[in-house]
Each structure stands twice: as structure tokens, then as C-alpha cells.
Amino acid sequence: MKIVCNGTEHQVAAGAKIVDLLKEFDLAADTVVVECDTLILKREDYDRHELREGSVVELIRFVGGG
Amino acid sequence: MLLVNNEIVEYCEGLTVAEVGKRTKPDADIFIVNGxxxxxxxxxxxxxxxxxxxxxxxxxxxxMRNLLYARHTPGVQARLQDAVVGIMGLGGLGSTVALALARMGIGSLILADFDLVEPSNLNRQQYFVDQIGLKKTEALKDNIGRINPYVRVEIIDQRLTEDLIPALFADVDALVECFDDPVMKAAALRARLQHLEGVFYVCASGMAGYGSNNEIKTRRLYPGVFLVGDQESAAEPGQGLMAARVGIAAHHQANQVVRLLLGEDTENKQQ
Structure with a gap:
């Protein structure tokens, strides 16, 4: 199914979860803030929140240093 | 009407600043008009x-208090003086943000960090050799007092967590995320977006090394929420944190805080 992630269309498997999307982009889940269909997700929801056809996802990723 | 060293003086056409000086402060040799x-x-x-x-x-x-801000645009000071700003993490970003905000006359700063000043911090952080071993919160409070004693400084000397942030910073006008650890950076932004609606927020990601100055950008993520950095340059083996580039990011953060406090909730001049 198709989703939109950070403004770009992506194809993901039916039933894919946020955690699957993060793996695809090779992102460490703990360093990413996820907005899915205008909802900011809790960290514990990344593993269970399922994407839907047409889901709009924003991933805000942080790198170390300060 | 003129305001001369905070005293009202009658205005007349053609009056020079030197003439005003003769009457008010004859030995003056520096004249600042409207900042x-x-x-x-x-x-x-x-x-x-x-x-x-x-x-x-x-x-x-x-x-002293008046002269500290003599170079600022009139009208700006009153608004900054009323502001309360929280700073999470007092490393290269946080210590630099704190001093910039103190110099600009932010009324109250809340400084949070659990760590001590170490020799390896001095390459980029705003501490001194004789402060090695002190708590960063205490050392920075002291340094702020030596620059601008009129800033109220509150310190939080503990390790922050996603759960603690909303309660500790519920009453600030703006919150600046200056953590080193990317996990805490993400956790803090989640805390702001889920629990601190209405608090201005400026976070940072990607400022290690000596890459281009101009890759450091300030992006608006949400209303009142901004992200500073190049989004890429992680601190890692072979790419350390260096004073200049961390300082660029820190000053982006500090200026964005000031912009937000003065009503400018935009990335660019016009949006």
C-alpha cells in the first residue's frame, strides 16, 4: 500500500507498522519523533501502530551532539 | 521629548547629542542613540x-542595568525582561545559548543539567579551567552573574526524562533543547508536542565537525517549534564537536528564542 512519508510517496507492505518503516530507512527508533495522520505517537506505540493506505507520516530524526 | 540616560529631557530642533551631553553628562565620550x-x-x-x-x-x-541594553533596539527590552526560558542540557549548545540570552537580558533562565565540568568540555563549552569539577548548573549560574547580574537564574540539577520535562517546564515561555544524546532530543520534542502546547520550543540536530557554516539552518516544524542544525553531522569518532560550528547552532537557537518572544514565528523574513 501507498503512504506519504516526509512528503514523498512510499510503498509499504499491508499491515506494516511504524517500526517497519523506521527499519526500512535504517533509523534508530529511539532517535525519531513520529507524527502519523496528525497524531504525535508515544515511543511505546512505534512497535504496534499500523500504517493505513494513504497514511501521512512525518519522521523527525535526531543525531547526537550538543 | 528625549530620554537621556533614562531621564526625560526637553527636545528642541537642531539639538546635537554633544549639547545634551554638556548638560547631562559633561565627561561622556560615547554617545548611543536608539541603540x-x-x-x-x-x-x-x-x-x-x-x-x-x-x-x-x-x-x-x-x-549598569540600563547600559547593558543601550545597544538594543528600544522597546525590545521590556518584552525580553518578562520572559522565562528553560535550557535543557548545558554543554556546547546550552552554555552558549544561556550566555547569549543572559547578555540580551532575558528576565529568567532555568538551567538543567546533571553533569560536572570536565577538561574535555573546555574546547567548546562556556566554562573556565578553575571550574573543572563543579556542577555545570552552578558554574554557569556563576558565569551568568559575572556578565549580567540582573538575570534570575534557577537551576535543576538532575537528569531529565521524557516524563519529567512537562512538569518541570510547564510555566516557561520558551524551552531550548540542548542535549547531546539523540534519544533525549527525540524524547524532549515528544514531551513538548504532547504536553507543552503553547510553549515556544527550539531544538537542535547536526552541528558536529567543521562542515559548511551555511548548512546550519533553522527549520519551522510546527507553530512555535523550530529545529536548528544541518540534520546530518552527528558527533561520532572522526567528527568531533568544535566550538565554532556548535556556536553557530547555539546562536541560531538563541536568536530563534528571541524572535519567538518578540512575536516572529517564522523561518524566513516573509512567509
Whole structure:
């Protein structure tokens, strides 16, 4: 199914979860803030929140240093 | 009407700043009008705000407070003076953000960190050799006091967590995320987005090394929420944190805080 992630269309498997999307982009889940269909997700929801056809996802990723 | 060293003085056409100086402060040799240094021959306009200073002279506490902000655009100070800003993490970003905000006269700062000053911090953080071993919160509070003693400083000497942040910073006007650890950076942004609606927020990601100055950008993520950095340059083996680039990011953060406090919730000049 198709989703939109950070403004770009992506194809993901039916039933894919946020955690699957993060793996695809090779992102460490703990360093990413996820907005899915205008909802900011809790960290514990990344593993269970399922994407839907047409889901709009924003991933805000942080790198170390300060 | 003119305001000269915070006293009301009658205005008349053609009056120069030197003439005003003769009456108010004869030994003055620095003239600042509306936040900008001018020559003695500068002709004043009605409503101008003037600061007349003798170079090198030490001043009373009251005068000090006014002179600290003499170079600022009039009108800006009152709004900054009322603001409360929280800073999470007092490393290269946080210590630099804190000093910039203190110099600009932010009324209250809340400084949070659990760590001590170490020799390896001094390559980029705003501490001194004789502060090694002190708590960063205490050392930075001390340094702020030596620059601008009129900032109220509160310290939080503990390790922050996603759960603690909303309660500790519920009453601030703006919150600046200056953590080193990317996990805490993400956790803090989640805390802001889920629990601190209405608090201005400026976070940072990607400022290690000596890459291009101009890759450091300030992006608006949400209303009142901004992200500073190049989004890429992680601190890692082979790419350390260096004073200049961390300082660029920190000053982006500090300026964005000031912009937000003064009502500018935009990335660019016009949006």
C-alpha cells in the first residue's frame, strides 16, 4: 500500500507498522519523533501502530551532539 | 521629548547629542542613540533615546542595568525582561545559548543539567579551567552573574526524562533543547508536542565537525517549534564537536528564542 512519508510517496507492505518503516530507512527508533495522520505517537506505540493506505507520516530524526 | 540616560529631557530642533551631553553628562565620550553609537555632532530627533557614557568608567547598579541594553533596539527590552526560558542540557549548545540570552537580558533562565565540568568540555563549552569539577548548573549560574547580574537564574540539577520535562517546564515561555544524546532530543520534542502546547520550543540536530557554516539552518516544524542544525553531522569518532560550528547552532537557537518572544514565528523574513 501507498503512504506519504516526509512528503514523498512510499510503498509499504499491508499491515506494516511504524517500526517497519523506521527499519526500512535504517533509523534508530529511539532517535525519531513520529507524527502519523496528525497524531504525535508515544515511543511505546512505534512497535504496534499500523500504517493505513494513504497514511501521512512525518519522521523527525535526531543525531547526537550538543 | 528625549530620554537621556533614562531621564526625560526637553527636545528642541537642531539639538546635537554633544549639547545634551554638556548638560547631562559633561565627561561622556560615547554617545548611543536608539541603540546605535553616533558621533558627538549627531542631530537628535524628537523622541530619541540617548545613552551618554564615559569610556572605562564604572557605574552604579541601576546605570549598569540600563547600559547593558543601550545597544538594543528600544522597546525590545521590556518584552525580553518578562520572559522565562528553560535550557535543557548545558554543554556546547546550552552554555552558549544561556550566555547569549543572559547578555540580551532575558528576565529568567532555568538551567538543567546533571553533569560536572570536565577538561574535555573546555574546547567548546562556556566554562573556565578553575571550574573543572563543579556542577555545570552552578558554574554557569556563576558565569551568568559575572556578565549580567540582573538575570534570575534557577537551576535543576538532575537528569531529565521524557516524563519529567512537562512538569518541570510547564510555566516557561520558551524551552531550548540542548542535549547531546539523540534519544533525549527525540524524547524532549515528544514531551513538548504532547504536553507543552503553547510553549515556544527550539531544538537542535547536526552541528558536529567543521562542515559548511551555511548548512546550519533553522527549520519551522510546527507553530512555535523550530529545529536548528544541518540534520546530518552527528558527533561520532572522526567528527568531533568544535566550538565554532556548535556556536553557530547555539546562536541560531538563541536568536530563534528571541524572535519567538518578540512575536516572529517564522523561518524566513516573509512567509
Amino acid at each position: 546605535y553609537p553616533v558621533a558627538a555632532s549627531f542631530v537628535l530627533g524628537d523622541g530619541d533615546q540617548c545613552w551618554l557614557v564615559k569610556r572605562g568608567e564604572s557605574v552604579s547598579a541601576d546605570e
